[in-house]
Amino acid sequence: MEAYIFPVAGGLMIGLASIGLLAALGRIAGISGIAWGVISGPDRDWRLLFIIGLVAGGALAHTLTGRPIPDAPDAPLWLAVVSGLLVGIGTRTGSGCTSGHGVCGIGRLSLRSVAATCTFMAAGVVAVFIVRHIIGGGA
Amino acid sequence: MKQWPALLTGLIFGMGLALSGMTDTAKVQGFLDITGAWVPDLMFVMGGALIVTLGATPLVLSRAKPLFADMFSLPASKAIDGRLIGGGVLFGIGWGLWGYCPGPAIAALAYGYESTLIFCVAMIAGMWIAGVLGLVKSRVDG
Numbered sequence: 001m002e003a004y005i006f007p008v009a010g011g012l013m014i015g016l017a018s019i020g021l022l023a024a025l026g027r028i029a030g031i032s033g034i035a036w037g038v039i040s041g042p043d044r045d046w047r048l049l050f051i052i053g054l055v056a057g058g059a060l061a062h063t064l065t066g067r068p069i070p071d072a073p074d075a076p077l078w079l080a081v082v083s084g085l086l087v088g089i090g091t092r093t094g095s096g097c098t099s100g101h102g103v104c105g106i107g108r109l110s111l112r113s114v115a116a117t118c119t120f121m122a123a124g125v126v127a128v129f130i131v132r133h134i135i136g137g138g139a
Numbered sequence: 140m141k142q143w144p145a146l147l148t149g150l151i152f153g154m155g156l157a158l159s160g161m162t163d164t165a166k167v168q169g170f171l172d173i174t175g176a177w178v179p180d181l182m183f184v185m186g187g188a189l190i191v192t193l194g195a196t197p198l199v200l201s202r203a204k205p206l207f208a209d210m211f212s213l214p215a216s217k218a219i220d221g222r223l224i225g226g227g228v229l230f231g232i233g234w235g236l237w238g239y240c241p242g243p244a245i246a247a248l249a250y251g252y253e254s255t256l257i258f259c260v261a262m263i264a265g266m267w268i269a270g271v272l273g274l275v276k277s278r279v280d281g
Contacts, residue, residue, distance in 0.1 A: 007180040010159020011187020017152035018188070019195045024144035026205035026212050029152060031242035036266045046142045050149035051245060057153020058162060058246035064154075070163035072252040079236060084244075084258040086233025088265020091241060093274040094226020095214065098240040099152075102185060107192025108200070108213075115219045116227045121171075123231025128171040131236060 006067070018104050021050070030100020032091035090120070141207040153246040159184040162247040164238025171235050222276055226269075 018029040025046060031054070037047040062069050073080070091097045094116055096105065101120075105113020160166045160180050169178025204210055234240050239247065239258055247255045269275055 004180070004183045007159045007183035008187040010155040010157070010161070011184035011189075012191055013151050013155030013158065014184065015188035015191025015195075017148040017155060018192055019199060020144065020151065021148040022196065022205070022211070023199045023202075024141075024148070024206050024208075026208040026210055027145075028213065029148065031152075031240075031245065032266070035241055035245060035263065039263060039266070046145035049142055049145040050152075053146045053149020053151075054153040054156075054242065054246050055249050057150040057155070058157045058249035060150065061154040061157035065158065067158065069250050070160075070165070070247075072250075073164040073238060073254055075237065075254070077254055077257055080254045080258040081261045083233040083237030083239070084261025085265040085268070086229050086236070087239070087241065087244075087258075088233075088262040088267075089269045089272075089274070090226045090228070090230025090233060090265075091262075092226070092266040092269040094223050094230055095216065097230060097242070098234075099242050103188045103192055104196075105214075107189060108196045109193075110214075110217075112214075112217055112219050112223060116223050119224050119227030120231035120234060123228045124171040124235035125173055125231075127232045127235030128168055129174060132168075132172055132175055 014099075014103060015107070018099070018107070022104070028100055028104045030096045030104060032087075032097040033095070033100055036092060094120070144207060152242070153249075155188075156243050156246045157249075159187075161243045162250070167238040167240075167243070168235065216276075222274065226274070 021027050021029045034047045034050055038044055038051055061067070096116060101113040101116040106117060156162055161184055166178050166180050169176065170181035200211065237258060241262060244255060244259050244262065248259060
């Protein structure tokens with residue numbers, strides 16, 4: 001179980017941050033919505049501050065703990081473009097992502113968010129299965 | 140409205156993502172690879188986060204208003220419709236293909252990898268495209 005101390009601790013921090021944002025500003029910590037709100041407005045200020053914090057937190061976590069930074073994804077850059085486009089189109093069409101639906105939405109017992117989370121988890125499983133076990137030959 | 144809690148909660152959220160391992164695309168794809176060498180980490184991350192949000196959300200929402208704002212801004216829609224499911228399918232495919240959902244992708248910008256920046260730019264472009272294509276019903280926070 002020792003291997004899962006960091007995943008659990010990180011998860012608790014994610015939950016704490018989500019509750020903190022709700023309690024302080026009354027907002028849902030849905031990252032896709034916050035990111036798009038920085039571009040489109042309105043209320044850009046708090047959203048931009050949250051995104052700045054998100055990136056700073058990504059750096060600070062490794063500085064404080066000495067945990068190694070993950071390797072860069074080992075995949076062609078065109079796949080980053082295709083995947084990014086799909087994530088962007090999908091999260092805006094479906095009104096949320098892993099944080100907004102998965103953590104905050106399920107956290108407030110929204111059936112809509114449960115349905116969304118089951119859907120994107122299942123689609124992710126199918127995508128990985130096709131890439132790794134059908135195209136990739138089990139690599 | 141006081142804005143500093145957004146910076147603080149963003150910082151904690153980003154640290155949580157990085158410490159939990161979710162900024163490592165291999166771990167995320169490993170979680171989704173249920174027929175291969177399954178990596179359960181994401182389940183523990185979601186579990187840890189949900190213990191907090193499931194427990195504390197009702198307490199927070201039982202208050203009249205947030206500490207530093209006039210009201211709670213919650214998504215109004217309850218509809219489980221084609222947009223929700225179709226969007227979830229497209230998002231899930233992109234998530235599986237690369238290994239990043241929006242939060243980890245943005246937090247991982249801190250690592251300075253070119254591919255992460257490209258992913259994030261494409262993601263924002265995709266959000267814009269969804270609007271142009273008329274796929275977005277109305278503005279919903281999430």
